[in-house]
Amino acid sequence: MAVASAENAVRTGRFTRTFIYLFLLLFALFYLMPLLVMILNSLKPLAEIRGGNMLALPKQWTIEPWLSAWSTAQVGVEPTGLKPFFWNSIKMVVPAVVLSTVMGALNGYVLTKWRFRGDTILFGLMLFACFIPFQIVLIPMARVLGLLGLAGSTPGLVLVHLVYGVGFTTLYFRNYYAAFPTELVRAAQIDGAGFFRIFWRILLPSSGPIVVVSVIWQFTNIWNDFLFGASFADLDSMPMTVALNNLVSSSTGVKEYNVHFAGAILAALPTLLVYIVAGRYFVRGLMAGSVKG
Amino acid sequence: MGFLDINNVTKSYGSVEVLHQVDISVEEGEFLVLVGPSGCGKSTLLNMIAGLEGISSGEIAIKDQVMNGVHPSKRNIAMVFQSYALYPNMTVGQNITFGLEMHGVPKPERQKAMNDVAKLLQIEPLLARKPGQLSGGQRQRVAMGRALVRNPDVFLFDEPLSNLDAKLRVDMRTEIKKLHQKLGTTIVYVTHDQIEAMTLSTRIAVMNGGYVQQLGTPKEIYDTPANLFVASFMGSPSMNLISVGVKAEGDTIYAETDNSEGETIRLAFAQPSAALKAHDGRQITLGIRPEAITDPEGADRNSRHIETIRNMVEVTEPAGSDTFVASTLGGKECIARMRADADVGPNRIADFAINMEKAVPFDPATEARIV
Incomplete structure (x- = not known):
């Protein structure tokens, strides 16, 4: 597998190298600036922010804004903090990611190893899911959720994200399994393994990189989704992103910027964590099959 | 009824028929090799025996049980694939026992x-x-272990040696043959390598264009090829195919052609048959294996009919054990296989002994052997 390393990099002179590092450093600082501002201001008392200098270090360090954002801040009408909505998001994201990944894997398996008449057309149609803008489906989806009795509930949101995500995950797994030798499936058939056993025992254990890609992709998309959360959730199933919006854009009372910063970081933390833990595999998985290594 | 019966089997994809009326009966313990150039349908036939591809018409039976529509795992067969198809996530031990596990063996x-x-x-x-x-x-x-462990009725091999380097291929070939002799199992083996086919098989089916061209023992296939395709496909260097005129004089039938000097050469047939006589006055194709054309000292002493001709040597190719000698006969290049120390050199006239017992006449119109 092609992994960037110092060995296969182009050799350069010392001057060029210094220049490259300086340049990279500059960009890294530039990109990190907003995060820095957020972290610094989330650790200040509100009075210091009002003082005017957003870039200054806190004179008085405090984690009070974080505690407030998590458990006591006014979100909408209730002073609950973001905590319950964080769990709402988890309850929505985990099943949606797991289900869409499993279904994508099964679809990819069928579309490559159990070919049938019209399978490429079906796959082409599934790919449409990747191109349809969210806004278009809002009203039809609301109708469907209403008919199913899932409107304003976490299972309803799971369904929406599953339907939207399965196009992407199918694309990933189909392309990954297309490179998987069909002779292995045939050998397993002769050995007496059935449809699901071949999937479970032969294909899935070799699917690590693409599972990681699918999970990261789905997790970030679903966790960060605002539109579906705002449209289809009620107060008990509202995800983190919507709650954060309610926290930040409330039009009454004092604007607690330090609490808002802390809340925003809290909302971004899980995706950040997923990237740090599995990011390496993400790049590898996306590259898999594109370059023969 | 044989052990494995392939009765009038055809395979079509849509309206295209890729296998035509294949009829092979394999006895228990036989080593049948399906050989042919790529695209001849040999792998398709093997996959049909395995149950990996459907049968368009006809039937395949193992031990008198019709296998049409029976799932691959229920046919009691085992298959060795070209790519080996070992499960990458399992150890060797798990690979070998996977099939037994799937069949619920404790x-x-x-x-x-x-x-x-x-x-x-x-x-x-x-x-x-x-x-x-x-x-x-x-x-x-x-x-092979994964196939053997199941103790199946029939082993299917799909070009198992083609991914190995030349030396290993020869070693494994011998090993497969030993294994077959030791276990006495029934094997169907697909290859495009005619040497593998000759060395391993008890019977060969030469295939081309979806037809079985000839089915027979290696000796039958080699000595009496049914048609020009089999004649040129089997054997290396391939059989010399020389255009000759047939001339019957009394009981003797001659093949007439020209040597490199433009002189007419007459070769008497060892077995003058009525069919051959019917071609009197016409041009036919005469197939002679390189080893049937030698230097006079190296000629087969047991042969009852050897014709000696003089011809110009064009190229010699010493191969260590033999020397291949190229000359022109009937306007075409003709390869002779001489002893390594035969006294021949390029651009010299030499004596060639042709073993006419091994000469095979073909009708150029039908491409079939004249019998």
């Missing part, structure tokens, strides 16, 4: 069967390794 029996097979193939030290850590030859053994 663990102690699986272990015993695995150990027996590992011992037979000398892969005991490899059992805990993953396929990725094995060399090509070792993978090949594991793939």
